[in-house]
Amino acid sequence: MTSAIRKLVDNFTEADIDDEIIIMRLDTGELLGLDGTSAEIWRLIDGARDREELIGALASNYEMGRRQLAHDVGEFLGQLKDAGLIAVE
Amino acid sequence: MAKSDAQLLMERETRVRYGPVDHDQFGYALKPGNSHLERDCYLLRTTDGLSYCYRKGEGITICRADDADLSEERLWLHGSVYSAVACINGLLPVHASAVAHDGKIFAFTGPSGAGKSTLIAALGRLGLPMFCDDTLVLDLTDPGRIIGLPGHKRLKLTPQAVEMTGAEPQEKVGEDIDKYYAVAPAGDIATPLPLTELIFLEEDSTMAMEPISGAERFIRIQDDHYTSHLFAAARQFDRAGQFAHRARLASQIAMYRFSRPMDVRRFEDGVELAASHVTRIGRD
Numbered sequence: 001m002t003s004a005i006r007k008l009v010d011n012f013t014e015a016d017i018d019d020e021i022i023i024m025r026l027d028t029g030e031l032l033g034l035d036g037t038s039a040e041i042w043r044l045i046d047g048a049r050d051r052e053e054l055i056g057a058l059a060s061n062y063e064m065g066r067r068q069l070a071h072d073v074g075e076f077l078g079q080l081k082d083a084g085l086i087a088v089e
Numbered sequence: 090m091a092k093s094d095a096q097l098l099m100e101r102e103t104r105v106r107y108g109p110v111d112h113d114q115f116g117y118a119l120k121p122g123n124s125h126l127e128r129d130c131y132l133l134r135t136t137d138g139l140s141y142c143y144r145k146g147e148g149i150t151i152c153r154a155d156d157a158d159l160s161e162e163r164l165w166l167h168g169s170v171y172s173a174v175a176c177i178n179g180l181l182p183v184h185a186s187a188v189a190h191d192g193k194i195f196a197f198t199g200p201s202g203a204g205k206s207t208l209i210a211a212l213g214r215l216g217l218p219m220f221c222d223d224t225l226v227l228d229l230t231d232p233g234r235i236i237g238l239p240g241h242k243r244l245k246l247t248p249q250a251v252e253m254t255g256a257e258p259q260e261k262v263g264e265d266i267d268k269y270y271a272v273a274p275a276g277d278i279a280t281p282l283p284l285t286e287l288i289f290l291e292e293d294s295t296m297a298m299e300p301i302s303g304a305e306r307f308i309r310i311q312d313d314h315y316t317s318h319l320f321a322a323a324r325q326f327d328r329a330g331q332f333a334h335r336a337r338l339a340s341q342i343a344m345y346r347f348s349r350p351m352d353v354r355r356f357e358d359g360v361e362l363a364a365s366h367v368t369r370i371g372r373d
Contacts, residue, residue: 013332
């Protein structure tokens, strides 16, 4: 069974500045800056892909092993979830 | 040349009359040294016996107490009051001094004492006309670009800045302020122009002009000095509105960090670097 990841769009607002993304939590005003891989993951979250599909989409661009990539993606998704920015269906 | 709508608006809204000012109009007695901006009204009471009240559509009323220090009246009018009037009318004042080159504005920002006016005076000596000193008012009406309105016509320089730049000092800015008005050596600009760059003045042991990119641009806009809170108060932004406003500025204004030693012996090197940066951009 897949678990699609979707953004909780009512909880934040975001802006692209150059290649970076700034996200602000609407409840606290807290800012989160994303660049590099984290920005890429954020852009790939489309409400349809699950965790494995995100890793698959990233794998071709990164030389690190799939296990390491899976760990990093999982950690980052956990941070986004804790911040109330995404939900896993 | 015909003035822009924003210029005409500011001319209309900054007309001055003298009369009584009610310090209690916000439901409490505003104390000397304080100001209050709410919706379409701004009230300022200085510690030197001057009071200013601006109300949208009615212009500015100045009240002089019997013992008021009149020497600073224009300084407050062209500074804090001018910024508040801009904010209430949807214009954004930025704490910056600017030159114009090739039909574009290059604005230098930094806290008081960072050397904004001194640099503008020195760049004027190299032929770059002044666009404004200390306050740059931005017109955000056109979503595709940010337009600056030309500022007041004279620089405000410390005696040291006068000496370093060779500027011709005129009268003192205020009785108790060690600054002098001075005419910009290369003249000034009277027409609105697009803001091309915001350059942050910083002190460092080495001299460099480096671009600021990504999230740092957003943070820099957030850290803007004394005017951002006025604009936010006047626009009654919610959190998302404030974010969108800052994001727009960060996206549309190129930013640079101009770091240099605050050493008189290196001053000319810094001026040359700033001038070559501005004129290089103009040629691109």
